[in-house]
Amino acid sequence: MVRVLGERDERERIVSDFQDSALSWEILLEALPDGTAVLDEHGTMRHVNGVLAELTGYSREELVGRDVQMLVPARHRDTEHVARREHAQDPNTRLIWSDMDLSVLCRDGSELSVDFALSALAIEGKAWVVAAIRDNRAQRAAETAQAEVELRFRVAFEDNMAPMMFTDLDDRTIAVNDAFCRMVGYSRDELMGKDSRIFTHPDDVGITEETLRRVNSGEADQVQYVKRYLHKDGRVLVVEVSRSPALDAFGKTLYFVFSERDITEERALSAQLSHQALHDSLTGLANRALFEDRLAQAHAAVVRHGGLGAVLMLDLDDFKGVNDSYGHIVGDQLLVGIARRFEQVTRSMDSLCRFGGDEFLYLAQGLTSPEDAIRVASRLLGALAEPFFIAGASIEQRASVGVMVWDASSTETSQLIQDADVALYEAKRRGKGHHAVFTSSMRAKEENRFATIQELRHSVQSGDLEMHYQPIVELTTGDVVGFEALMRWHHHVRGWVPPSVFIPLAEMSGLILELGSFALRQAITTASSWTPTGAHSVAPFVTVNFSASQFHNPGLIAMIEEVLVESGFAAERLVIEITESSVLMDVTETVAVIAHLDRLGVGIALDDFGTGFSSLSYLVLLHPRFIKIDQSFVRPMSESVHNDTLLETIISLGEKLNMTMLAEGIETKAQLERLRLLGCELGQGFFFSPAVPDGEIATTLARVLGD
């Protein structure tokens, strides 16, 4: 009690002292921005200022005369006590704690995070101290915010995968990230303070200067451009750069921010892809798409400035023969060789393209007359004059050219290519190694051809196609041993159209396969009803003509087998007629197909024999059942001694090779007698009968056999 009273007395004294001296202390303390208390050697607060009262929630009166530990959280009390005492021993120092987890205990029990400073104060020989606290919440929050900004910056800049750089107003580097250093191969130290010239391709330095000028002049806020860099190791890089100025609140540029992208590979890849998309992979020449584009440009130029241009379409003559005889690798090499030869005679303003397969297109520009285009055609054909030497073989390769000369009045560029194609068809028709210049009458012919093909397409279904049958006669006995099935087309306007007209069109349009299967089915159906004639025990055979593309069609064997199975027709009574040129298209394949047909029992007749150039070795190899001697050897018999000798030779050849000889086109009794004499076994011709429809076979037979 006494002690309590004593304490109270003491406090009253201090309070009154405080009030006495208040003026000087108060003026001093109140001037300070921090919450401040003057502590005596016991730690009792002798003076406090308003800021401290405000921070802690106490009134000044509640604080003065109390132990400062009332403001220290329990866990820090010992430390505080020791620190204060130690500090008081050394009055010359000032102790400041910031960046530490210090707090004061407020009146409401909450804690307030503060920075803390102690200054020793020697008063009347006693070790007093001045303690100051500063609310650091705002400061801490600002620091945290700053740290976050820095973190974000680090993620956005330092760790960014995209190369980034900051430069000052003179464009000297003030910061670069790792990605940038990696891209150019220079270290951060090597780049700092330097301008971009050290890694810029010498030819592109101007680009940087120009963009700086544009940004500085206010022409653009942000500029994007592509420029070349030189990597430290000497590699050229293509880089997409975007430069933006960092502005202060007044819109003044502080520095520049560069964000970049190395597009070297991307560029190379897209260049490669676009090259692939526009070029032929074998020859490297422009492809059709690129050619059409250049043609459109050339045409537009002619429309603007006048003049003439030409499209030339070149087709290699009998190129398939090269593939067949030497193989595709040699064929490919030949195409490349031809492309190089054509390139050598291509003028710089002209374009050359591989149109596909063995076709090339040439665009000639700046011509003054149609004769110029013909000169171009001759130059191209002349380029093939010398043989090609490939894989030890000397190969002669010629071409035909269709020429389309055009001016501003020609509207459709796609039509120009078609017209060159029409002219090419005409050039081919005139013979190999020629050129033909497009005329509108060719177009009419072409259109006519097109219309005919359309009609032919319908004729199969509409029943306008028929098979007629020409008897094949045993020359010694006069017996009919077989019939050749010949196709007839009855056109509603043009009447009977001969096969020499429509078969080539059917081949051109691919219709031939349909026609061929029709011919075979029809012939077999008809022949199924035939019965043996004369002394023969088997009914007559039927021969069916197959053109080259039919014979070399992969589905041929399957088709024949199917028709034979469906009809139950004896395979031995079926003979397929093929020509020498068809054999020559692919001799190895022909031999294989014939062997297969032979296994089925189906025979082969070599048609129009003597008109091609087949060698005797082929005859032995193919061993056809019949050799059909072309009518040209039969008809002028009496007129030429040479032909006579030829005929004799052919017939005796057949005998020696053990093949049956069949003479075509026998028109007169004299021809028949002569053939008999020479020992030709079979024959057909108008002398016996032309080809007749199914319904007339019986009467024809009766007449022929009756003769």
Ligand code: C2E
């Ligand atoms: P080819 O196979 O050599 O047929 C013989 C041609 O000579 C037939 O002409 C026939 O009518 C004709 N001919 C027959 N005897 C005589 C005669 O004594 N004197 C004269 N001057 N000619 C005679 P056609 O029917 O006009 O056929 C022409 C060619 O069309 C045929 O020649 C054949 O290559 C082809 N052909 C006919 N039918 C078909 C067919 O169904 N398919 C295929 N792919 N081609 C066919």
Ligand code: MG
């Ligand atoms: Mg024939």
Ligand code: MG
């Ligand atoms: Mg013939």
